[in-house]
Amino acid sequence: MLSVTETATRTGLSTRRVRALISGGVLRATKVGAAYVVDDRDLDDFLRRERPAHTRAFSPRVAWAAAALLDGAQAGWLRADERSRLRSRLTSTGAAPGTWQAWTARLAQTRTTFRASPAQVEAVLSAPSTVRSGRSASNLVTDPLVGLASATVWTSTLDDVDHLRRHLGLLRSDAGNVTISTPPPIGLTALGTDGHNAFRLVVAHDLLTEDDPRSTSAGTALLNAITTSRAISS
Structure with missing residues:
Protein backbone atom coordinates (compact mmCIF):
# COMPACT_ATOMS: atom_id res chain seq x y z
CA MET A 1 0.00 0.00 0.00
CA LEU A 2 1.18 3.51 -0.84
CA SER A 3 0.45 6.74 0.96
CA VAL A 4 -0.71 9.79 -0.98
CA THR A 5 2.82 11.20 -0.75
CA GLU A 6 4.38 7.96 -2.04
CA THR A 7 1.82 7.83 -4.84
CA ALA A 8 2.67 11.41 -5.79
CA THR A 9 6.37 10.50 -5.93
CA ARG A 10 5.69 7.42 -8.05
CA THR A 11 3.52 9.29 -10.52
CA GLY A 12 5.27 12.66 -10.58
CA LEU A 13 2.03 14.41 -9.62
CA SER A 14 1.51 16.75 -6.70
CA THR A 15 -0.14 15.37 -3.57
CA ARG A 16 -3.01 17.80 -4.18
CA ARG A 17 -3.54 16.35 -7.65
CA VAL A 18 -3.44 12.78 -6.31
CA ARG A 19 -6.11 13.62 -3.73
CA ALA A 20 -8.25 15.21 -6.44
CA LEU A 21 -7.97 12.07 -8.59
CA ILE A 22 -8.95 9.92 -5.60
CA SER A 23 -11.87 12.20 -4.77
CA GLY A 24 -13.05 12.09 -8.38
CA GLY A 25 -12.91 8.30 -8.51
CA VAL A 26 -10.22 8.27 -11.19
CA LEU A 27 -7.66 6.65 -8.88
CA ARG A 28 -8.95 3.94 -6.57
CA ALA A 29 -7.90 4.28 -2.91
CA THR A 30 -8.87 3.00 0.51
CA LYS A 31 -9.39 5.25 3.50
CA VAL A 32 -7.50 4.12 6.59
CA GLY A 33 -8.35 6.38 9.48
CA ALA A 34 -8.07 9.93 8.20
CA ALA A 35 -5.71 9.09 5.34
CA TYR A 36 -6.00 7.39 1.96
CA VAL A 37 -3.77 4.56 0.77
CA VAL A 38 -3.40 3.25 -2.77
CA ASP A 39 -2.79 -0.38 -3.69
CA ASP A 40 0.14 -0.96 -6.05
CA ARG A 41 -2.08 -2.83 -8.49
CA ASP A 42 -4.61 0.01 -8.56
CA LEU A 43 -1.79 2.46 -9.24
CA ASP A 44 -0.51 0.29 -12.09
CA ASP A 45 -4.03 0.20 -13.56
CA PHE A 46 -4.24 3.99 -13.29
CA LEU A 47 -0.88 4.43 -15.02
CA ARG A 48 -1.96 2.18 -17.89
CA ARG A 49 -5.40 3.74 -18.30
CA GLU A 50 -5.25 7.36 -17.30
CA ARG A 51 -1.74 8.62 -16.87
CA PRO A 52 -1.21 10.56 -20.11
CA ALA A 53 -4.36 12.60 -19.51
CA HIS A 54 -3.31 13.63 -16.00
CA THR A 55 0.40 14.27 -16.34
CA ARG A 56 2.34 17.37 -17.20
CA ALA A 57 5.05 17.19 -19.80
Missing part, protein backbone atom coordinates in the same frame (compact mmCIF):
# COMPACT_ATOMS: atom_id res chain seq x y z
CA PHE A 58 8.57 17.92 -18.63
CA SER A 59 9.97 21.18 -19.91
CA PRO A 60 12.39 20.50 -22.80
CA ARG A 61 15.47 21.11 -20.64
CA VAL A 62 14.22 18.64 -18.01
CA ALA A 63 13.14 16.05 -20.59
CA TRP A 64 16.57 16.10 -22.21
CA ALA A 65 18.23 16.01 -18.79
CA ALA A 66 16.21 12.89 -17.95
CA ALA A 67 17.39 11.26 -21.17
CA ALA A 68 21.00 12.16 -20.43
CA LEU A 69 20.95 11.07 -16.78
CA LEU A 70 19.33 7.72 -17.59
CA ASP A 71 22.25 6.97 -19.92
CA GLY A 72 24.82 7.92 -17.30
CA ALA A 73 25.63 11.26 -18.92
CA GLN A 74 25.80 14.69 -17.35
CA ALA A 75 23.06 17.30 -17.64
CA GLY A 76 25.01 20.48 -16.97
CA TRP A 77 22.22 22.71 -18.26
CA LEU A 78 20.27 21.98 -15.05
CA ARG A 79 21.14 23.36 -11.63
CA ALA A 80 22.41 20.89 -9.06
CA ASP A 81 19.16 21.02 -7.07
CA GLU A 82 17.12 20.44 -10.25
CA ARG A 83 19.23 17.40 -11.12
CA SER A 84 18.79 16.03 -7.60
CA ARG A 85 15.00 16.30 -7.77
CA LEU A 86 14.96 14.78 -11.24
CA ARG A 87 17.13 11.83 -10.18
CA SER A 88 14.70 11.13 -7.35
CA ARG A 89 11.76 11.10 -9.75
CA LEU A 90 13.54 8.95 -12.32
CA THR A 91 14.51 6.31 -9.78
CA SER A 92 10.99 6.00 -8.37
CA THR A 93 8.95 5.79 -11.58
CA GLY A 94 7.92 2.53 -13.22
CA ALA A 95 8.10 1.61 -16.89
CA ALA A 96 4.54 2.50 -17.97
CA PRO A 97 5.00 3.83 -21.54
CA GLY A 98 2.22 6.39 -21.17
CA THR A 99 4.00 8.09 -18.29
CA TRP A 100 7.29 8.47 -20.11
CA GLN A 101 5.64 9.49 -23.38
CA ALA A 102 3.74 12.22 -21.58
CA TRP A 103 6.89 13.43 -19.81
CA THR A 104 8.92 13.55 -23.05
CA ALA A 105 6.21 15.13 -25.20
CA ARG A 106 8.21 18.37 -25.56
CA LEU A 107 11.57 16.94 -26.59
CA ALA A 108 11.35 18.42 -30.09
CA GLN A 109 11.25 22.05 -31.10
CA THR A 110 10.70 21.02 -34.73
CA ARG A 111 9.93 17.73 -36.45
CA THR A 112 10.07 17.84 -40.25
CA THR A 113 9.37 15.03 -42.72
CA PHE A 114 10.87 14.69 -46.18
CA ARG A 115 10.46 12.38 -49.15
CA ALA A 116 13.78 10.73 -49.98
CA SER A 117 15.25 8.02 -52.18
CA PRO A 118 17.14 5.08 -50.63
CA ALA A 119 20.45 6.82 -51.42
CA GLN A 120 19.25 10.02 -49.74
CA VAL A 121 18.07 8.04 -46.71
CA GLU A 122 21.52 6.51 -46.34
CA ALA A 123 23.14 9.92 -46.69
CA VAL A 124 20.92 11.33 -43.93
CA LEU A 125 21.78 8.44 -41.61
CA SER A 126 25.53 8.81 -42.23
CA ALA A 127 25.67 12.61 -42.04
CA PRO A 128 27.97 13.84 -39.24
CA SER A 129 25.30 16.28 -38.04
CA THR A 130 22.69 13.57 -37.31
CA VAL A 131 22.18 10.96 -34.62
CA ARG A 132 19.84 8.04 -35.18
CA SER A 133 16.61 7.53 -33.33
CA GLY A 134 13.38 5.54 -33.51
CA ARG A 135 13.46 2.76 -36.09
CA SER A 136 16.84 3.92 -37.36
CA ALA A 137 18.70 3.52 -34.06
CA SER A 138 21.23 0.73 -33.77
CA ASN A 139 21.09 0.50 -29.96
CA LEU A 140 17.70 -1.18 -29.66
CA VAL A 141 17.29 -4.03 -27.17
CA THR A 142 15.29 -6.01 -29.71
CA ASP A 143 16.09 -6.88 -33.31
CA PRO A 144 16.77 -3.67 -35.25
CA LEU A 145 13.94 -2.75 -37.59
CA VAL A 146 16.03 -3.16 -40.72
CA GLY A 147 14.96 -3.26 -44.33
CA LEU A 148 13.03 -0.02 -44.04
CA ALA A 149 13.88 2.69 -46.56
CA SER A 150 13.38 5.40 -43.96
CA ALA A 151 15.30 7.48 -41.46
CA THR A 152 14.48 8.96 -38.08
CA VAL A 153 17.22 11.30 -36.89
CA TRP A 154 17.94 14.31 -34.69
CA THR A 155 20.15 17.28 -35.41
CA SER A 156 21.27 19.96 -32.98
CA THR A 157 20.03 23.00 -34.87
CA LEU A 158 17.60 24.17 -37.54
CA ASP A 159 20.61 25.20 -39.63
CA ASP A 160 21.64 21.53 -39.73
CA VAL A 161 18.21 20.60 -41.08
CA ASP A 162 18.37 23.28 -43.73
CA HIS A 163 21.86 22.21 -44.76
CA LEU A 164 20.74 18.58 -45.15
CA ARG A 165 17.70 19.66 -47.14
CA ARG A 166 19.71 21.76 -49.57
CA HIS A 167 22.79 19.53 -49.79
CA LEU A 168 20.84 16.29 -50.34
CA GLY A 169 17.91 17.72 -52.26
CA LEU A 170 15.30 16.53 -49.77
CA LEU A 171 11.68 17.42 -50.51
CA ARG A 172 9.29 18.25 -47.69
CA SER A 173 6.31 15.90 -47.52
CA ASP A 174 3.74 15.17 -44.83
CA ALA A 175 3.93 11.51 -45.86
CA GLY A 176 7.72 11.47 -46.14
CA ASN A 177 10.02 8.61 -45.19
CA VAL A 178 12.65 10.79 -43.45
CA THR A 179 11.96 12.54 -40.16
CA ILE A 180 14.44 15.07 -38.83
CA SER A 181 13.86 16.54 -35.36
CA THR A 182 15.64 19.30 -33.48
CA PRO A 183 15.58 20.13 -29.77
CA PRO A 184 14.94 23.63 -28.45
CA PRO A 185 18.07 25.77 -27.91
CA ILE A 186 18.60 24.82 -24.26
CA GLY A 187 22.37 24.40 -24.15
CA LEU A 188 22.63 20.69 -24.92
CA THR A 189 26.18 19.45 -25.23
CA ALA A 190 25.20 16.19 -26.96
CA LEU A 191 22.14 14.35 -28.24
CA GLY A 192 23.45 10.93 -27.20
CA THR A 193 26.38 9.17 -25.61
CA ASP A 194 27.95 7.22 -28.49
CA GLY A 195 27.93 9.83 -31.24
CA HIS A 196 25.73 7.71 -33.50
CA ASN A 197 22.44 7.27 -31.65
CA ALA A 198 20.24 9.58 -29.63
CA PHE A 199 19.84 8.96 -25.89
CA ARG A 200 17.86 5.76 -25.38
CA LEU A 201 14.89 7.57 -23.83
CA VAL A 202 14.67 9.69 -27.00
CA VAL A 203 14.88 6.55 -29.15
CA ALA A 204 12.11 4.93 -27.10
CA HIS A 205 9.96 8.06 -27.36
CA ASP A 206 10.29 8.12 -31.14
CA LEU A 207 9.53 4.40 -31.42
CA LEU A 208 6.40 4.76 -29.31
CA THR A 209 5.09 7.55 -31.52
CA GLU A 210 5.17 5.28 -34.59
CA ASP A 211 1.99 3.65 -35.85
CA ASP A 212 3.26 0.16 -36.58
CA PRO A 213 3.19 -2.52 -33.84
CA ARG A 214 6.82 -3.56 -34.32
CA SER A 215 8.04 -0.06 -33.51
CA THR A 216 5.83 0.37 -30.45
CA SER A 217 6.82 -3.09 -29.22
CA ALA A 218 10.49 -2.21 -29.63
CA GLY A 219 9.89 1.10 -27.83
CA THR A 220 8.23 -0.63 -24.90
CA ALA A 221 11.05 -3.17 -24.67
CA LEU A 222 13.69 -0.45 -24.77
CA LEU A 223 11.86 1.54 -22.11
CA ASN A 224 11.72 -1.54 -19.89
CA ALA A 225 15.48 -1.99 -20.35
CA ILE A 226 16.14 1.65 -19.47
CA THR A 227 14.07 1.56 -16.30
CA THR A 228 15.43 -1.84 -15.24
CA SER A 229 19.06 -0.72 -15.33
CA ARG A 230 19.00 2.96 -14.44
CA ALA A 231 22.63 4.00 -14.71
CA ILE A 232 21.72 7.50 -13.61
CA SER A 233 24.60 9.93 -13.66
CA SER A 234 25.63 11.53 -10.42
